[in-house]
Each structure stands twice: as C-alpha cells, then as structure tokens.
C-alpha cells in the first residue's frame with residue numbers, strides 16, 4: 001500500500017497522483033463560477049486548486065496537505081483593501097497637486113506599489129508555507145517581509161537596467177534570503193543554487209532574443225547621417241519627416257528591417273519562453289535544501305514544450321469554437337440593426353456580444369493554461385525530483401505558527417505575481 | 420449499513436502525532452463513541468471522538484483524519500478501503516461520497532452570487548449616491564485642481580495639432596471680435612447664474628457640434644456647434660446647459676464616480692479575466708446611466724437660466740434636435756432619439772413665451788461664426 005519506510009530512509013522520489021480529469025472538472029466549474037460571481041469565487045477556486053495539487057503530491061510515500069481556507073483568503077483580501085484605500089486616496093489627492101508633488105506622484109506611486117508588491121510576495125509565501133502540512137508538521141517562514149522588499153527593489157532596478165542579465169543573480173540572492181528563513185518544523189532550509197550557473201544556462205537564450213535588436217541598432221548607426229538628422233530635427237514640425245527622408249535615403253529601408261527584427265525578437269521570446277521556464281525551474285528546485293535533505297531535478301525541457309504545444313492546440317480549438325459560436329450572435333445583431341432605423345441598439349448589442357466573447361475567451365484561455373501548462377509544470381517539476389538525506393524525517397520537531405493571509409490579499413489587490 | 424461493515428472494528432493506519440515528523444504504524448480500534456490509536460508496543464497515541472474527526476485533503480485512496488478544535492496537526496491516515504468506510508459511517512463530519520462538500524459548495528455559490536448582486540447594486544445606485552453627497556462638499560480649491568488635471572487630459576485627447584493653428588480660437592488677428600462676442604454672451608449668462616466660481620468659456624478648433632464642462636468652471640465650445648447654430652440663442656442655450664453642469668458640479672461628481680467604479684471593479688472584483696476591457700466597458704455603461712439624470716437636470720437649469728437672462732429658452736431644444744441630443748462628445752451611442760425627444764419636450768415645458776432680448780447683434784453673430792477663421 002505505501003512505500004516501506006526503510007526503503008525511503010536515504011533517498012526518495014516524488015509522485016504526483018492527481019487525475020487530470022478531476023483537475024479539469026475543478027477548473028471548468030471554477031471558470032463558470034468566476035464568470036457568474038464576477039471573480040468573487042476566486043478565493044474558493046484558489047483553495048480548491050491548492051488542495052488538489054498539494055494533497056496529490058506524494059514525497060517519499062507521504063502526501064502534502066494544504067489546510068488554508070477560502071475564508072482566510074477573503075479576510076486577508078478585505079484587510080488588504082482597507083489598507084490600500086487610504087494609500088490610493090492619498091495618491092488621488094497628490095495627483096491633483098500641480099507642483100512637483102503632482103508630477104512626482106506617478107513615480108512615487110509606482111515605487112510604492114512595487115515595494116508593497118514585494119512585501120506582499122514574501123508574506124504570501126509565508127501564508128502558503130504555514131498552510132502546508134507534511135507528516136503532521138507545518139512549514140514556516142521567518143525573516144522580515146520589509147527587509148525582503150528593501151532587498152528586492154534594487155535587484156529589480158538592476159535587472160531592468162541590464163536588460164535582464166542580472167536576473168539570475170537577483171533570483172539567487174532573493175531565493176537565498178527566502179530559503180534561509182524557511183523551515184520545515186525545526187529543520188532549517190537554505191538555497192544552494194548559484195546565480196552564475198543560471199546565468200550561463202540562460203545566456204544563449206538572452207543572446208538569441210537580443211541579437212535581432214542589436215543588429216537593428218547597428219544598422220541604424222551605420223546608415224544615419226547625423227548632421228542631416230540634426231538639421232531635420234531643427235526644422236519646423238511638419239517638415240521633419242520630409243527632411244529626414246532627404247538627409248537619410250536608406251532610413252526607410254532600415255526602419256522596415258527594424259520592424260522585421262522586432263517581430264523576430266518577439267517570436268523568439270515566445271518560442272524560447274518554455275525553455276527559459278524549464279531552465280529556471282530545474283535550477284531552482286535543484287538548489288532547495290532542508291537540513292541534510294538535498295534535491296536534484298531531472299526536469300526535461302521537451303516535456304515542458306509538450307505541455308505548451310498541448311495548450312497551443314487547445315487554444316486554437318477554443319478560438320475556432322468561439323468563432324463558430326459567435327456567428328448566430330452576430331446574425332441576431334444584424335436583425336436588430338436591420339429592423340430598426342437607429343443603429344444605437346445594434347451598436348450596443350454588438351458591443352455586448354464582443355464583450356461576452358472576450359470574457360469567455362479570456363477565461364477559457366486562462367483555464368486551458370492552468371489545466372495544461374500549470375498542471376504540467378507542477379507535475380513535471382515534482383516528478384523529476386530526486387531527494388536524498390531523508391532519514392532525518394524520523395526526528396524533525398514541530399515549530400512555527402500559522403500566519404495571516406494579508407500577503408495573499410495584497411498580492412490579489414495589487415495584481416502582482418510571484419512565489 | 421450492513422453487518423459486514425459494522426463488524427469491522429479495528430484496522431491498520433499511519434499516525435503522525437503533530438509533535439515530530441516520525442511515522443507511527445498503528446492499530447486503530449473503533450469504540451462506541453470514538454477511535455483509539457495504538458502503536459505496535461500497545462501505547463495509546465490518540466483517543467478521538469467520532470464527532471471531533473475532520474476529513475482532510477488527501478489522495479483519492481487515502482482517508483486522512485485530523486482532530487477538530489485542536490491546534491496541533493496530528494494526522495491519522497487510513498489506506499484500507501473497507502476500514503475507511505467503517506469510520507465514515509460512524510463520524511458525522513467524515514463523508515467520502517462528497518455530499519457534505521457539495522452542500523457546502525452550494526451555499527458558497529449562493530452567498531457569492533448574492534455578494535455579486537450586492538456589488539452590482541452598489542455600483543448602480545450606491546456610487547452615484549455617494550458622489551452626489553460628496554460632490555458639493557469638495558472644496559473649490561480641490562475642484563479647481565481636479566479641473567486643471569482633467570483639463571490636461573482633455574486637451575491631450577482633443578488637440579490634434581493637424582492644421583498647425585492654435586487649438587483655442589479667438590487669439591488670431593481676425594478672431595478677436597468673435598472672442599469679444601463670445602465673452603459678451605457668457606458674461607450675460609454668468610450674471611444671471613450667480614455661480615460660486617468664475618467661468619472660463621473657450622471655443623476650440625473641432626468640427627463636432629459639442630460642448631464640454633470641466634470641474635472648476637472651464638467650458639469648451641466646439642467650433643462645429645457654432646457652425647451648426649442658426650442664431651446666437653442656440654449657442655447660448657448649449658452654454659447655459661454646460662453652466663448647469665458647472666453649477667451642479669457634475670464634473671466633480673463624475674470624477675468621484677469614476678474613482679469609485681475603478682475601485683469597485685478594478686480592485687474588489689479582481690483581475691479575473693486578465694484584462695481591463697470588461698472594467699472599462701462596465702464603467703462606460705454605468706457612467707452613461709448616471710449621466711442621464713445629470714443631463715436632464717442640466718437641461719432644466721439651462722431653460723431656467725435662459726428665461727432669467729431674457730433669452731429664448733426654446734433655442735436649446737431646437738439645437739438638441741439638430742445635434743441628436745449629444746451635447747457632449749461620445750453621447751450619441753448611449754442616448755438615442757426617444758431620449759432626445761423627451762428632453763426637448765421637458766425644455767419646452769419650462770420655456771415661456773415672454774419677450775426676449777437677442778444675445779448678439781447681427782454683426783456680432785457674424786463675428787462669432789468666424790471665431791476660428793484665423
């Protein structure tokens with residue numbers, strides 16, 4: 001029935017037991033209820049999804065157990081809203097100021113939301129960890145969310161300035177902070193992943209995406225006649241374009257080339273995103289440590305691509321179904337417009353049809369994504385794990401208290417992502 | 420409930436005591452009121468009453484039990500299906516068929532749908548009511564600043580900068596007399612209106628037959644409106660309508676309504692479909708429904724003001740008929756013809772057949788027509 005305790009004393013794997021069909025059912029019901037309740041059902045859906053994923057993940061013969069409740073999430077969200085109202089009202093008033101305060105309010109607001117967002121990400125992780133029970137003990141996260149947010153912001157700025165090159169080092173540094181304060185019972189965690197390893201693995205992807213842009217910039221520098229450009233800029237408004245063309249005859253060709261390269265860059269980003277996700281997941285899970293417990297991931301990139309291909313095919317099918325289903329709806333709109341001289345009713349009806357199609361399409365896509373890519377990423381990253389040093393599981397002692405769901409609420413209210 | 424099932428009174432299980440992660444292979448015995456958990460050495464590890472048992476999330480083949488009202492995380496796992504069924508029969512809150520779960524879900528769905536209806540009601544009635552109360556309380560200084568902030572947005576939207584001419588009319592050499600005529604007209608209306616803040620009326624270079632009032636007393640008259648008018652009173656009537664918006668502080672109320680709706684839809688309801696299009700659509704529809712009442716109030720105000728200023732109150736009704744009721748930009752799709760007819764009738768009811776004094780002389784009217792001529 002279960003794997004013998006002796007067999008898993010030293011090493012062990014992770015099994016995922018969840019039936020795909022049950023997960024589909026859960027998500028489909030959730031999507032309908034989200035639509036009916038304008039999204040209020042999300043607290044229940046999130047909890048259902050976590051209960052399903054956690055309880056079907058079996059580590060060394062024992063499955064996880066998620067004991068958070070939807071009501072906790074709802075309360076956390078309401079408290080978060082209560083905290084954010086004065087902040088928003090303050091910025092609403094500050095934006096009315098015509099002096100420097102008004103001009104700066106956008107920037108300050110962005111920085112503040114980014115800061116609260118990082119604070120929230122840390123606290124949300126704390127909530128999730130303290131609701132995760134394994135072998136009768138909970139996980140917990142010590143450390144300070146404020147300190148974490150203060151560390152995270154400069155890293156994000158650096159990542160932005162270096163066009164993403166600093167991202168591996170950011171991830172490693174922030175994950176070290178998180179894992180250093182993560183505990184399973186009294187068993188302390190740490191993070192052993194090195195930023196430069198992820199950097200080296202990610203660099204080819206980065207170069208592939210940046211190359212078309214770099215080539216365009218190079219071509220632009222080669223072609224432009226700077227003197228003519230300066231002259232053109234000094235000319236009056238409507239003559240700028242004309243003079244630009246006269247001074248730089250090859251500019252139009254470079255512009256077309258630039259657009260093509262931008263398209264190539266975006267296409268490459270989309271195509272390479274699953275590879276990037278697989279690399280990060282494998283690197284991240286391989287770096288997790290709890291006391292003597294070590295993890296090693298054998299995640300295969302082609303499996304991640306397989307999940308994305310399934311998603312793409314299903315999304316295509318959804319698009320076809322929606323297109324066919326919308327034909328009778330537009331026929332009805334046409335009848336309304338034809339039978340009545342004023343077109344306002346038809347315009348409103350058409351807008352409603354479009355809006356309904358948009359909601360169903362967007363909700364359908366997000367459901368398909370969760371059911372294919374979301375589930376596959378969880379299952380693959382879990383099943384590809386090899387754990388060692390598990391004999392310590394005979395003697396870990398309980399520690400840590402459940403935390404509030406405020407962080408989850410803030411993440412929800414601010415629409416920030418992260419784990 | 421068969422005898423065979425009832426006869427099962429003990430079975431194997433796995434127990435975690437919640438204090439350490441050690442796994443205990445145990446023997447579970449079912450008594451009359453509860454179950455007893457004993458390890459291999461015969462020590463009793465737990466004694467749980469049936470109605471204190473809680474069913475926890477677990478894989479399909481496992482029955483995982485916890486202890487209610489107890490802070491610790493002790494867990495008892497049963498893998499043997501007939502034995503799990505025997506516990507299920509005895510414990511009130513353990514139900515492997517999922518009936519309890521379904522009942523709970525039913526009531527959750529009921530409550531969330533109710534909450535949704537409440538939110539819709541708040542956004543339909545509550546938000547305009549709150550804006551109605553708050554609007555008059557907003558200090559004039561803040562209203563002016565709001566006006567200046569919206570002014571920047573409105574200008575950025577309306578100023579197309581195509582012809583190279585100034586966005587505002589009336590500053591060119593040949594436009595000065597037109598501006599004087601406009602100011603004369605506005606002064607006369609303002610004198611009768613007795614507002615608490617000074618008006619600023621400006622004609623802008625736009626071809627639509629519209630006008631616009633911002634918080635803080637700024638009124639924009641689109642040149643297309645003057646082009647479409649047949650006499651000065653028709654222009655004065657629309658300006659009086661806009662003065663009505665200023666007097667009722669509709670611009671401030673609209674800003675408050677917009678903020679309230681953004682908050683309700685954007686934050687409370689969450690980003691559940693991953694896009695702002697729905698939020699935007701809902702805001703547009705709701706705000707246009709709020710504006711109906713504001714429009715007829717502004718019409719009534721305009722008719723009374725025109726009467727007081729000895730102008731022709733019916734001129735606004737004539738103008739409304741010509742422009743299909745869309746006094747402000749973007750109104751056309753939302754307010755259709757029957758609405759316009761009701762508004763025209765309401766204005767004509769207020770209008771009296773008293774003698775009127777023309778707003779402008781023929782020469783001044785001709786000058787106003789050329790205010791954007793350059």
Ligand SMILES: [Zn+2]
Nearest residue numbers: 714717746747
């Ligand atoms: Zn109006």
